[in-house]
Amino acid sequence: MQTHAFSKDIKIVLLMAGHGTRWGELSSVIPKPCIPFLNYPFIDFILSYLKNWHVKDVYCNLYHLPNVILKNLEKHSDSFHFHISHELNLLGTAGGIKRILQLYGESTTFVINADVFCPIPVSPLFSYHERKNTDITLCIKPLLPQLTYTPLHTDNKGRVFLDNCADCIEKKYFYTGASLLEPRIFSRIQSDSYADLAKDVFFNHNANIALMGYKIRSFWIDIGTPQKYLDATAIFMQYIKKCMNLKWLPEDFRRNQMFEYKRKSVLLFDRNAKTGSDMFEGFVVAGYKAFIANDVYIRNSVLMQESTVLSGATLDHCIVGPSVVIKPGSSYKNKLILSRAWLGSTQPIPSTQQDKQNMLVDI
Numbered sequence: 325m326q327t328h329a330f331s332k333d334i335k336i337v338l339l340m341a342g343h344g345t346r347w348g349e350l351s352s353v354i355p356k357p358c359i360p361f362l363n364y365p366f367i368d369f370i371l372s373y374l375k376n377w378h379v380k381d382v383y384c385n386l387y388h389l390p391n392v393i394l395k396n397l398e399k400h401s402d403s404f405h406f407h408i409s410h411e412l413n414l415l416g417t418a419g420g421i422k423r424i425l426q427l428y429g430e431s432t433t434f435v436i437n438a439d440v441f442c443p444i445p446v447s448p449l450f451s452y453h454e455r456k457n458t459d460i461t462l463c464i465k466p467l468l469p470q471l472t473y474t475p476l477h478t479d480n481k482g483r484v485f486l487d488n489c490a491d492c493i494e495k496k497y498f499y500t501g502a503s504l505l506e507p508r509i510f511s512r513i514q515s516d517s518y519a520d521l522a523k524d525v526f527f528n529h530n531a532n533i534a535l536m537g538y539k540i541r542s543f544w545i546d547i548g549t550p551q552k553y554l555d556a557t558a559i560f561m562q563y564i565k566k567c568m569n570l571k572w573l574p575e576d577f578r579r580n581q582m583f584e585y586k587r588k589s590v591l592l593f594d595r596n597a598k599t600g601s602d603m604f605e606g607f608v609v610a611g612y613k614a615f616i617a618n619d620v621y622i623r624n625s626v627l628m629q630e631s632t633v634l635s636g637a638t639l640d641h642c643i644v645g646p647s648v649v650i651k652p653g654s655s656y657k658n659k660l661i662l663s664r665a666w667l668g669s670t671q672p673i674p675s676t677q678q679d680k681q682n683m684l685v686d687i
Contacts, residue, residue: 334450334504335431336379338370340438341387341411341420346549348685349667350645350660355389357438358396359547360628360646362560363581363594363611364574365396366547369441373572375403377446383428385420387411418519422510430507435521437501441556442544443572444502449538456482458536459506460526464497465544473498474522476537484535486527497537499526500544509533550643550660550687557626561590561607594629611646641687648682660685 344351347359354360357367374382382404386393390410397406409424421433432453434446444463453461462484467475476499477485477492485492499522512528513519526535543563545556563570564583584591589604599616606624610616614627617635625642632648633639638655645662662683664673673680 333431335383335424335428335433336374336381337383337385337421337424337433337435338367338438339385339417339420339435340367340393341385341414342439343388343414344439344548348660349662349683351388353389353667355392356547358392359553360611360626361547361553362557362564362577362592362609363629364577366441367393367396367438368400368574369572370436370438371400371404372574373441373443376571379404381405381407383407383409383424385409385411385415385424387414413516414518415516416518416524417521418510418513418525419517421505421521422513422519423516425507425510426515433505433507435503435505439548440501440544440546442500442502442540443542444540445542449504449540452538453504453536456536459509459533460535461504461538462526462535463500463502463540464537465500465540467496467498471498478537482536482538484537497539500540501546504538550685553643554624554626554641554687557609558607558624561592561609564592597627617652643687651679651681654679656684658687660687 340355340357342356344356347356358365361369384406386408407428409420409427411420411423415423421435425433442463449461449463464476464484467473475496477488478497479489479491479493509525513524543559545559547553547556580595582593582595590607591604593599593610594612594614596612597610597614599610600618601616601620603621608622609626611627611629611631613630615632616622617633619636620633621638623640625639625644627633627644628646630647631644633644633650634652636653637650639650640657642656643660644650645660645666647666648661648663662685664681664683667683
């Protein structure tokens with residue numbers, strides 16, 4: 325893939341201020357951009373993608389658990405100069421960008437939601453934005469039947485509409501969370517006030533702004549919910565199976581991870597993880613110092629760092645959080661499993677729940 329140096333006149337903004345409430349109690353300890361994904365904080369994949377395009381300056385808005393995010397960003401300080409906007413009150417996507425532009429100067433902005441990833445080729449995107457002479461270019465993908473995102477409509481000129489129109493083509497699309505924006509679209513947004521990009525800018529009829537859609541072919545993943553996280557893991561594992569030399573993998577990924585493709589399963593284990601079982605189906609990811617005992621069956625599941633699955637247990641379509649211990653013979657399906665001790669949880673344990681050590685959340 326050809327590399328491209330970002331123009332200094334374009335700000336790269338990562339939106340990272342949200343609470344991540346759809347992850348329940350896990351997001352009270354780990355902010356969404358830092359949730360372990362293929363044994364790395366999710367944001368590491370976005371930063372590796374940006375590094376491949378020779379990005380040096382990255383602008384971030386922080387609100388929820390900022391110190392956790394900053395600690396992770398510090399690991400990348402040799403490659404990036406991070407410009408931080410600390411929000412005392414949650415400002416939303418549009419309000420957060422408005423504040424960044426006020427703090428660091430107005431310019432064209434390439435915005436990426438930090439809970440989605442898509443390796444967009446930036447040169448064609450920027451050329452499209454300039455050629456269309458537009459204030460807003462949304463990166464969009466076809467809306468497949470199984471996806472539940474807000475449908476968007478386009479016409480033959482590439483314009484994007486929330487509502488269907490006489491000139492719109494039949495095919496529907498969705499917004500991927502990445503966009504190129506000109507600073508003047510934020511003129512209606514009040515300083516330090518909450519505002520949402522979709523509601524208050526993109527589809528605000530009073531704004532009278534034309535939206536253009538850039539149709540991307542790259543794969544796209546979203547970790548906004550536990551179910552989407554598992555779907556994203558399945559997609560990513562297939563890409564790694566095809567090519568372990570993907571440029572947007574973290575630099576030490578190949579050194580620290582063991583990847584194995586079997587007849588019934590695709591495995592990704594941290595080199596410090598240990599297993600005594602080989603009863604795997606679908607995808608299985610095991611993090612740092614995860615331990616899987618003998619006679620354990622696991623299917624389409626993720627084990628985060630220092631989790632333990634003891635003999636005879638069964639996991640199907642599960643996410644096992646950090647430091648969780650799965651007792652011998654236990655069986656879980658469609659669950660996010662979190663250690664109460666690790667969370668520091670004082671929530672009452674349901675009388676019907678047999679597992680008193682762990683908090684169970686339906687996926």
